Amino acid sequence: MERQLLVAALAGCMNPDPQIRIAAEHALQQAKFAPGQLHGLLQVALDGAQDPAVQQAAAIAFKNGVKQGWDAEEGSRFSAEERAAVRAALPEALVVAGAATKRQLREAVKLVVYTDYPHAWPGLLGELCVGLKSLDQARVEGTLSILRVVARKYEFKDEEDRLPLLEVVNSTFPALLALFQSLLASDSGAPELAELLKLVCKIFWSSTYMEIPPPLASGEAVAAWMACIRGVIERPVPLELMPADPELRDDWAWWKAKKWALHIAYRAFNRYGSPDLCTEPADVAFASAFKRDWALPLLQACLGQLAGLAQGRYLAGRACNLILQYLTQALAFAHTWKALKPVLAELLPAVIFPMLCFTAADDELWREDPAEFVRKGYDIVEDLHSSKTAAMNFLLELCKARPKGTLDATVQHMVGQLVAYRAAGDAAAGPEAVRRADGACLALGTLAEVLKQKERYAAALEPMLLQHVVPLFASRHGHLRAKAAWLAGCFADVRFADGQGRGATFAALLQRCVAALEDPDLPVKVDAAVAVRCFLDAVDEEDLGDFRGLVPGLLTRFLQLSQEIDNEDLTFSLETVVERFAGDMAPYAAGLTAHLVEQFWRIVREEEEQGEGEDEEAEGALAAYGVLRTLSTILDAVSSRAPELYPQLEAALLPLLERYISTDGQDVFEELMQIVTYLTYYGGGISARLWGLFPRILACLDEWAPGHGTFLATKHPADLLALTNRSIERALTGDGYPVDQVACAARLAGVVLQHCRGRVDACVAPYVTLVLRALVGSEDEELTCSLLLLAADLLYYDAALTLRAAEPAALGPLFVALTRAIEARQRRDDPGARSASSVLGLAAVLALPEGAAPAEVAAGAPQLVRAAVRLLVAIKGQEERLEARAAAAREDEDFDPARHAPADAAARPPEEEESDEDEDRLRRRLGEDWSDDEDDEGSDWWSDEEEAEIQSPIDAVDPFVFFADAMGALGAASPARLQAVMGALEPALQAAVQGMSAYAAQLKLEQAAAGQPQG
Structure with missing residues (x-):
């Protein structure tokens, strides 16, 4: 398309007249892969004489053209000459393009680099070396952008595939280090300088992600680079230029630069803090220099940032999170602990504790969007980036790893906050006292496992709960009521005066949590629901009857609450009720199943309406997982007590199974297979509609889910048998399948033989061939045993036929x-x-x-x-x-442990029981064939x-x-x-x-x- 026509078509795409717009879009679509079109779009995008909207449209069309045609499966849609022309123009394009256009071009550069470097773009490395030495800031930024893409390409590659990165480091890092040092020498507070510092840090991060390249392992290189990293961390931020909007502050260029420098510091300390934990020579050399020369200086730099926070200066949340992670790592080493210990007396009350307290931002979110408040509180991804979570982790690790002098002081401080709040009274306590009481509760809950294991604290937990936590359930402040429920759940399994899961205190706390399920504030109800699960888990099996009266009300309230919010932990609480009171579930099973299926469909609809953002997609997958898991629990609960309900439950579940046993259900396929397993095994027969799922399952196994399977054991129509055998053969003869999946295929063949004895003679010879072939190359005990068991099944099926086939x-x-x-x-x-x-x-x-x-x-x-x-x-x-x-065991039924217990048994803290229900x-x-990882003898x-x-x-x-x-x-x-x-x-x-x-x-x-x- 000629230049003038191309510009006109791009402008026409923004014309309000639909006929003109459609015609222009059609013209561009027709010429998308025409010779010279891609290069022409790039030229228009860079033409400053054009309307900025036309430039932006050209940049977007260029980016899309590269996406669709540069590395197409059938070969590039563009000629070698045009590709070379585009590659030659891209470095300069990132220099002259405007900000909006540059964002589009960077995406295109990434695609080209990932496809063509180094084999088709060998000259790029030389251009980057020249660009790093330029005095033109725009050219330096463009060069750094491309170098970042090159480094990112090899960030996660294995050792052999990372070889081109070593050449990049050798060629560019001397100039990159000089640039880093010169940027730090500038006293400018311009955000453009921060952007350049951030890019340098990101290049270093990607280039050292898998291992330390040898050129960076020498003492001189470590000193030079770590000095620069320290310089970025310690550099004063021009606060007068910081955005006034709190929501924009953490995205400000200077905080992002500090964030990446702190990323590097923490990872260096975490991965290379001890040379003894390293194996590669370059890693050992880097670790030795880091431990000797830089662990302490970087710790001091981090403490300096926190000192500014204690004085009232702003510190971005992500930067604070990474600093606290560095401090947590410092607890593990004697030399850094020695430096950290003297500042704790000031650090804990002035920095750590305020981070645990309820903030004005928390209060605003609580009032304006309680569902979002709940989501953030239970979101694991949020926890990874949260300064509050990092403070909790630091406090917990401090009191676990270095308890002497710290645990007592911490507990005294927190109890002191609760005493002061109680003395003031809930109605009269000021905002600061309320906030600090919330923080004290969070700290004590964080330390719950430590306190329960310390005898001197374990005995004081019940009085503490009665004195300070029970009254909070009646607080006029919703967040304190929520914290009371959460804290009660943290200590639900302590050994009260009447024993674990028993007694007046236990009952009082549980009753208040159950009552809180009807609280007017949504976060209180969710925290109470999670706490109820903790209480039910703490009750021994023989004592569950005392709480059976709670079941109808709990089910009703949990289902009502699930209508207000989709929360994985809430679903797990419902699952706990179903599982612990399985014998009482028959009257509720159909209603629960119908409700949960409806909830699943609602989650799906909401996800489809919201689009496919990563956060929303992950949140929806977790919620869906929880629903499916609870459905399996219901099926388990009624499997032996009311199997006659299975047809009704199957009818409710089949629409869900029919849609999601497909590529749509990849995220929850294992949970779907678990449901199918229950329906096929306990349903008293496989319905025609349920059989209809079998080809879908086998198609999934063939295409993308070879590690999954289920137990389908009844009549095998010929077409389904053929599909089954194809999956078995694929697993036993294909390359790249994990051993456990191949062993599973052998077991599936055994199921066919056992259940179809006398009706699948045609399978014998192929199975024998598969067994003998797989045995030759098997070096794994589990696989060998599965194959030998299949051989035994073959012999029992028809010994003469089997022997003739071999x-x-x-x-x-x-x-x-x-x-x-x-x-x-x-x-x-x-x-x-x-x-x-x-x-x-x-x-x-x-x-x-x-x-x-x-x-x-x-x-x-x-x-x-x-x-x-x-x-x-x-x-x-x-x-x-x-x-x-x-x-x-029968004799033990008459054994009274109380009469035979040692005299000091009551004083002992309960032993931890690690179990996965x-x-x-x-x-x-x-009866899944799971093995104990600690069994030296291999799989059971x-x-x-x-x-x-x-x-x-x-x-x-x-x-x-x-x-x-x-x-x-x-x-x-x-x-x-x-x-x-x-x-x-x-x-x-x-x-x-x-x-x-x-x-x-x-x-x-x-x-x-x-x-x-x-x-």
Whole structure:
């Protein structure tokens, strides 16, 4: 498009006449990838003679053209000549462009650099070196902008891919350091200077993110760069130029420059504060120089900033947050703690405590937007940047790591604030006393875990709660009522005079939290709801009956509150009520499910209406996750007590599942699979509509979710079986799948064989091939065991068909691996859950008619018997141990711990119990094959307890009876062969075989007497 026509088309896009505007947009769209069009747009964007609106339109069109055509999958839409012309013009463009145009061009530069540097733009590095030495501020800024993009490109790359960055550092950092020093030497307060300082800091940050490049590891380099970083931190801010609007202050260029310098200081201290924790030579060298020369000076620089804050000077929240993180890190090292300790007496009351107090900004947000106040209070991302959270973390770490002299002083100060507030009276207390009382409550709640573990404080917690916290529930100040509920929740699990979760004080606090659910202020209600969860978690199972009367009211209030605000913690409180009072949920299950599904759809609608901003999207995903998790809890609660409700619950859940078992549900796919697992397992049958989800699930597994799966065990139509096998094959033969996902695929194949015995003969040969191929390259115990269990399932399904499908040369190694795995488990005295399937597989081979098994397998019959008997002995021993344990538990039911407790037991603080209720519930209910990370023996792939409730057709097959029948069939068909097998066994094993046969006969008699099917 000619220059004149291009300008006219760009201007036409802003014409109020819709016909002209549409025509202009169509013309630009048609010429988007025409030769010379992209370069022409860049020239118009830089033409100062043009209307600024036309320039801006040209810049946007240029940026979009680069996005859409520079690195297209089928190749660039622009010629090599035009691309070269654009690259040549971009550095100068960032110098001459206006501010609005420059913002668009920077995005285009990023795309070009990420695509073309260094292979197609080798001259860029030289241009950057020249630009860093320029005396033209605009050129320096443009150069720094591009250098920042280059460094950012390699920020997260692995070592090999970062090699071009080393060349960049070698070439540009000497000039960059000189520029940094000259900028700091200027006494200008102009924001443009701050922008340049910020860019230099960001370049250093990105270039050192993964490791310290060798050129920066020498003592001289560390000294020079850290001196500059310290200079930025300590540089006085021209406060007279700071924006008057508080909302704009933290985005002011000078505070951003300080923020990035503090980022670098904290990361250097956190990552390189101790050379002993570093491994790479460059990192060790940097850490040695930093610890020796710069940890203390940077600490002093941070303390200097806080001293200004104590004197009333403004300090940006993000800068304050990073300074406090640096101080928290300083607590870990003797030399920095020695320097920090003397200033604590002034720092704590003058700086740290005021940060904990309720502020005017808090009060304004509370009144004007209570929902936003709640969101900020429960948002983890907000916590990362919050100066208040950083102050809480510093206080907690101080009292944990350096309690001597600090914990007592801190507690005394906080209690003193509450005493002063109580003495003044709620009605007469002034604003400052109210604010400080709020801060004291926050500090005490922050220190809750420390105080509960210290005996001298644990005994005083109950009087403190009665004296200072209970009255706050009646305060006229909403934020104090909220803090009372929050603080009560923090101490809900203390051991009161009547015990944990018991007594008058516990009941009084809980009742006040329940009453606070009807408070007029939304934040109070949310904090109360979270506190109620803490109280319910603190009650022992045997005492829950005392609180059963609260359930209907809690459910009603939680559901009403969820209509006012979507909050993940509120949903978890509802989930706790459902889980702890699972036996009472049947009457409420349908209503709760309908409400939660409606809430889920509301969250989705709100997210769609608000757009796809990162913060809103993350918040919505968390809320949706909480809703789905609670739905799973409801399904679990009624699974054994009211399974007849499942069809009704399924009907409410299916629309949600049908939409989000797709790419739309990637963020919550695991929670969706958990719901499907409950519906398929406990629903008493899989409906046609529920079956309709199965192809969707398999499509997701194939496309983007290979690590997920569920338990679908009933009739397998042929098309669904084909989809299942495709997913299994993909996992077992594909590259790049995590080991646990490959093992899961092997287990899924075993499910198919067990549930479709006699109906999936066509699967046997492919499964055998997959097992043998995967075993060859398997070096992981979990995967090997899963493959061997699949081999056992194949043998039990049809031993003759399986053996015919295998290559003869592979059979020997397969059975050797299987018997060795059994021997290894026996040495650990760990027979495991799926031992039975292994016994069935081995016995199925022994039961084959003579001549049906290959010669090498038939010759190994004694080894198969030996392995099967060892498994059966281990299973029997495990059964006896479990029965003994159950008997001991029955005896303990009459045991009164109070009568046998040591005399000092009441004075002891309660032991911490680390448990994950969700994990425990899933282990108990769904038998997921989760391993204990602390188990040196690898994953518990055979754990009986984990799979106790996952029913399979082989559960009805007694391994002792099946083995005895197999040995009987062997003897009936060929007595000589049986005699040869028995003769090859050790006397002890011969006796064990006979004992197993006698035990099997006894089991048959018992089954017959009970009217059960035998074998």
